[in-house]
Amino acid sequence: MKKKILALLLVLCLGCSLLTACGGKTNNGPTGKDTPTGSDRAAANEITVGIAQDLDESLDPHKAVAAGTKEVMFNVFEGLVKPDKDGNLIPAIASEVNVAEDGGSYTFTLRDGVKFHNGEAVTMQDVLYSINRNADDSAGEPLIPALSVIADMTAEDNRLTVTLEQPDSDFLAYMTLAILPENYDKQDTAPVGTGPFRFVSRTAQDSIVLERFADYWGAPAKLDRVTYKVIENAQGLLLGLQSGALDLVSHLGSTQTSQLSEKDFRIEEGTMNLVQALYLNNAEKPFDDVRVRQALCYAVDKQAVLELAFDGYGHPLGSSMFPAFGRYFDGSLTDYYTQDTEKAKALLAEAGYPDGFDMTVTVPSNYQPHMDTAEVLSEMLGAVGIRVTILPVEWSSWLSDVYGGRKFQSTVIGVDASNLTADALLGRFYSTASNNFTNYSNAEFDALYEQAQNTFDEDAYTSLVLQMEKNLTENAANVYIQDMADLVAVRKGLAGLQFYPLYVLDAASLYWADTAVS
Amino acid sequence: MKYAAKKIGMLVITVLLVSFLTFMAFQLISGDPAETLLGTAATPERVQALREELGLDRPFLVRYGSWLLGFLTGDLGESYSYRQPVWELVAPKLASTAALTGISFVLITLLSLPLGVLSARVRSNVADGIRTAFNQLCMALPPFVLGVLLSWVFGILLHRFMPGDFPSLTADPAGALRYLFYAAVCIAVPRIAMTVRLLRSNIAGEMQKEYVLAAAARGASPTMILRRHVLKNVLLPTVTFLGQTMAEIIGAAIIVEQVFAIPGIGRFLVSSVANRDYPVVQTIVVLLAFWVVLTGTLAELINHAVDKRLG
DSSP: HHHHHHHHHHHHHHHHHHHHHHHHOOOOSOOOOTOOHHHHHHHHEEEEEEEESSSOOOTTTTTTOOHHHOOOHHHTTSSSSEEEEEEOOESSEEEEEOOOTTTEEEEEEEOTOOOOOSBBBBBBBHHHHHHHHHHHHSSSSSSGGGGEEEEEEETTTEEEEEEEOOOOHHHHTTTTTTOOOOTOTTTTTTOOEEEEEEEEEEEEEEEEEEEEEETTTOOSSSOOOEEEEOOSSHHHHHHHHHHTTTTTEEOOHHHTTTTSOTTTEEEEEEOOOOOEEEEEEEEEETTSSSHHHHHHHHHHHHHHHHHHHHOOSSEEEEEOGGGGEEEEEEEEGGSOOOOOHHHHHHHHHHTOTTTOEEEEEEEEOHHHHHHHHHHHHHHHHTTTTEEEEEEEEHHHHHIIIIIIIIOOSEEEEEEEEESSTTHHHHHGSTTTTOTTOOOOOOOOHHHHHHHHHEHHHHHHHHHHHHHHHHHHHHTTOOOEEEEEEEEEEETTTOOOOOOOOOSOOOOOGGESSSSOOO | OOHHHHHHHHHHHHHHHHHHHHHOOOHSSSSHHHHHGGGGGHHHHHHHHHHHHHTSSSHHHHHHHHHHHHHHHHOOOOOOOOBBBBHHHHHHHHHHHHHHHHHHHHHHHHHHHHHHHHHHHHHHHHHHHHHHHHHHHHSSSHHHHHHHHHHHIIIISSSSSSSTTOTTTTHHHHHHHHHHHHHHHHHHHHHHHHHHHHHHHHHHHTTHHHHHHHHHTTTTHHHHHIIOOOEEEEHHHHHHHHHHHHHHHHHHHHHHHHTOOOOOHHHHHHHHHHHHHHHHHHHHHHHHHHHHHHHHHHHHHHHHHHOHHHH
C-alpha cells in the first residue's frame, strides 16, 4: 500500500514539474533576455507606462473627451500656447503673445520652423483651420462653446490677431487647443501634431506607442520611445511593475504602492486635481432642504475619511475648487464645517427628520477609491441616524443615470477641470447649466456667476470667484471631501517626473538617470 | 446527413436567439453608447448628434434587422469605441484566446485521464485523504487568486515569464505561447481536479457492476478488466464532460485574460459591454454561442464513434 501512495505522490510531482518545465524550456535564463526588463529599456532609452483604461475611440484631440486620452496625447499635440508644470500658459506654436491694453484682442506671432510630425511646416492656414474647427457652430453647439467670444480673426504674414466681442481673461486658456494640419483626414486613427513625441501605433485594448519627434522646435524629449500598456485591473498593473514589464504607473492607491519594494521603486506624490465629494441631488427630497445638507456636512470628518480610506493621503477641501488653482482657491473654507454630531442631529430635527432618513449613494463600482469613501461616509452618516444604502453601478450606467439623467439621490465622484479656468469648476453650479448634474439652484450664486461673465478686471473677477466658492460652502451644495493624492510608482533610475495642475503626464521631461539599474 | 442538417439547423437557431437576446439585454439595462463615449463632456445636442451618427436613433427592431443583414452578408459592422471594422479588432484577439483555450484543453486532457485512472486504482485511507483534500483545494481556488499566485511565483520569483508584457503572437510566437502556458495552467487546474474526480467515481461505480465480477471470476486480472471493459464504458461520460469543459474554458478565459493582461476576446468582451459597444459584443457573443454548440456536437460525434449502439 505504501508503494502505491509513493507512486501517486511521484506522479503528482512529475505532473507539477512537467507544468513548469515546458514553460521554462524556451527561456534563456532567469533574466528573460528575450523580453526587455527595466534595465534593458534603460539601455534602449525607452520606457513602458501602465495605464488603467484604453484611449478614446478617436485620437483626434478636438474630439477626444476622456481624461485618460488627454493624459497620453498631451505629448503629441500643442496649441498656440501650452500649460507648464506651474499652470502658467507659455508660448508654444506661437513664439509671442501680445494682449491689447484693454484685453479686447490678442496677437499671436507664429514661431518659425515649427513642423508637423508628417514633415510639413505649420502654416497660418492650419492655425485658422484648427481654431475655426472648434468654434464652428453650424452643426449646433461648437466643440468649444467659449470660442463664441471671437469677433474676428485677421492674419497678416506670420501674425494672427484675434479680436474678442468683449475682454475675456479665460480666453488664452482656450488657445491651448491643438493645432492640426488642415489637409489631413486620418486624425482619428493616426494623429499628427507638433508635440515632442509623434504617434507611432495603437493596438486596441493593448498598447499605444509614441516616439521622439526629431524635428521638434523646442527642447527635444529625452526618451526615444514611450509605450503605454493598457492593463485594466490594479492587480495586473502591480504585477507588471514587479515583473519588470512596466516602469511607471500613475493614479495608484496607497495599498498598492505599499506592496512595491523600495529597492526598485520610488513613489512620488502629486494631486489628482479634482474635487471628490458626496455630490447631492439638490432637487431631490430631502436634499432640497439646506439644513439637511448642512447636517450631512457636520456629520462627516474629512480627515478621518482620508485616514480610513486613503492612509492619510489627500488634501481636504471645503468647496468646488482645489489648490492648483492658486489665487482662486480659498483654503479657509476647508474647515467651515467640523464634525459635530449633535449639531447635525439638531439640524435634522429642525428640518423634520428627528429620526433620520434612508438615502442611497450611487457609486461607479470601477472606482475603488470612491467605493471606499462611500463605505466610510455610510458609517459616519449612520452615527447621526441617516441610513445609507450604497448602490454600485457600472460607469456607463453612472454616466447615463446620474450624470446625464440626474436620476439619483447622492453619489461619490471626483469632478475635474477640463482647463485652467475657474469656469471649468464653477460653471456647472449655474442653475440652468447643461452639466449642473447636482441641480444646484441658488439665486445669489447665479447673480455672482452672471456678474463674473461680464467682469474683465482680474482682481474683481477673482473676488467674484471666491464669493461663488463661499456660496457653495455656506449652502452646503455638496459634502466636499478632498483633492485625492496621485501616487505614481516610478522605477528607480527613471527621473524627471513633473506634476502638472492638469491631468497629464509629461513624457518629454522623463529620462534614465543612469543606465546601471538593478 | 439528416444528423448534420439537424445540427446546422440548431446552430442557426441558437445564434439567432442568442444574438437577439443580447441585443434585447442592452435595450433593458441603462447606459447608452453615445453617452458613454462622450463621458462628462456630453451635452444633449452632442449625444443626439452622436446617436444619429451611430444609427442609434432608429427603432430597436430596425437596428437588429440591419445588424442581422450585415452579419449574414459578412459585414460585422464598425466598433463604436474604436471606429474600426469589428472583425479587424476581434481576429487578432481571437487568435490569443484560441491559443490559450487550446493549451488549457490539451493540459486538461493529457493530465486528467492518467491521473483519474491512477487515483481510482490507488485506494487507501491516507491516499484518499490527501487526494480529496488536494482535489477540493484545486477546485475551490478561484481563477483570479490562482492567476495572481502563478504570476507571483513564476513571473516575479522565478522570472519564467513577465506578467504584463504579453509578446505578440505573430512577432514572438514562442514567447507568446510560454506566456499563455501559465494562464492555461490557471484555467486547467480546477478542471483537471473535476475531471479526475468524475473519472474516479465512474470507474469505482463501474467496478461494482456484475460484468466486472464475472470477468474477475473468469480469472481476468484487475488491470485487464480496467483496460478492456471499464475504461470503454467510462470514456463516454468523460468525453461528454470534456466537451462541456471545452465550452466552459472560454468562460474562465474571461477572468484569466484580465489577470494576465492577455489581449483576448474574453477581456475584450468585458470592456465592450462596459462601453456599450454593441457591434463588438454581438460578434463575440455569436462566436461564443457558435463555439458552445460546436463543442457539444463534437462530443456527441466522438461518443457515436466510440459506441455504435448510440445510433
